Amino acid sequence: MFLIAGVQPKTRRVDDNPQRCPVCGLAQAYTTRVDHYLSLFFIPLIRVRQGEPFLMCEGCQRPVDNSRAPVQEVPLSGSSSVCVACKREFDSSFNYCPHCGQRA
Ligand SMILES: [Zn+2]
Ligand SMILES: [Zn+2]
Structure with a gap:
């Protein structure tokens, strides 16, 4: 056997x-x-x-790969500004308008 x-x-x-x-x-x-x-x-x-x-x-x-943690999103300030040039809203943490580049 x-x-x-x-x-x-x-x-x-x-x-x-x-x-x-x-x-x-x-x-x-x-x-x-x-x-x-x-x-x-x-x-x-x-x-x-x-x-x-x-x-x-x-x-x-x-x-599940624990080492690949989800990418941390940059927290936004929560308040928004309106661009003086294009009149569009953007987060007030931006120094420049993300739509047209106008300085905030
Ligand atoms: Zn799953
Ligand atoms: Zn703009």
Whole structure:
């Protein structure tokens, strides 16, 4: 008889609290870990390697890259100015009119 033995990866969900996926916007990203098991007849027996936990989105079916945080938008002052030249509105944080270049 011969044994069918080998090391198989096994995906485990570490945390049951879903986090919001920045890609699809749904709270379907779970902290997941891929452990490697020594298996015999496809039954995992011994954990030979514990993987690093990462965020896996169930919606996108792919890992969420946390290092790529969404680009921070420059906050606008909230108040607007009206250009003296073209009479169009623009945010008062601008030093120049974004429409025609007139100095504010
Ligand atoms: Zn997603
Ligand atoms: Zn203008």
